[in-house]
Amino acid sequence: MAAPLERIQTFTGLHHRLGTDLRFRYQCGLPLDRDAPSIATLSRVFADLTKKNLAKQLFDDLVNRCRQEGVIDGSHVAIDSAAIQAYEKKNPESKSEQTGHANWGAKFDSFGNKVTWFGYKLHLAVDTQSELPLALEVTPADVNDGEMAPD
Numbered sequence: 001m002a003a004p005l006e007r008i009q010t011f012t013g014l015h016h017r018l019g020t021d022l023r024f025r026y027q028c029g030l031p032l033d034r035d036a037p038s039i040a041t042l043s044r045v046f047a048d049l050t051k052k053n054l055a056k057q058l059f060d061d062l063v064n065r066c067r068q069e070g071v072i073d074g075s076h077v078a079i080d081s082a083a084i085q086a087y088e089k090k091n092p093e094s095k096s097e098q099t100g101h102a103n104w105g106a107k108f109d110s111f112g113n114k115v116t117w118f119g120y121k122l123h124l125a126v127d128t129q130s131e132l133p134l135a136l137e138v139t140p141a142d143v144n145d146g147e148m149a150p151d
């Protein structure tokens with residue numbers, strides 16, 4: 001869960017950070033007297049957490065705990081999304097389907113330029129006072145932000 005918050009986009013980047021930043025490793029709950037987990041181990045753990053939906057459960061538990069402790073009140077919320085590049089085989093735009101896999105996405109940057117990417121989109125709702133996330137969802141890049149906004 002720390003990787004996206006720290007803008008670490010790959011298992012290689014996470015492995016490097018865990019190997020060089022002892023404070024970060026400690027905050028992730030890993031022992032300081034052993035080497036950082038291998039890239040293969042990080043990948044396996046991530047796949048296992050995702051398959052069993054444990055990451056979502058852990059996230060929801062942390063948000064609820066922060067609400068109970070008064071760290072998050074949720075009275076002021078910002079909603080936005082961010083592009084996530086995928087390192088999967090790219091499909092031509094005309095053959096892309098809504099399968100839950102990476103897809104082509106497009107948005108306009110702050111200068112009005114159209115930016116395209118192949119991958120996913122991270123949709124976030126953030127408590128603006130604590131700057132902590134309240135909700136998140138990862139979708140294929142072609143999912144419109146409006147579809148993910150709460151009613």
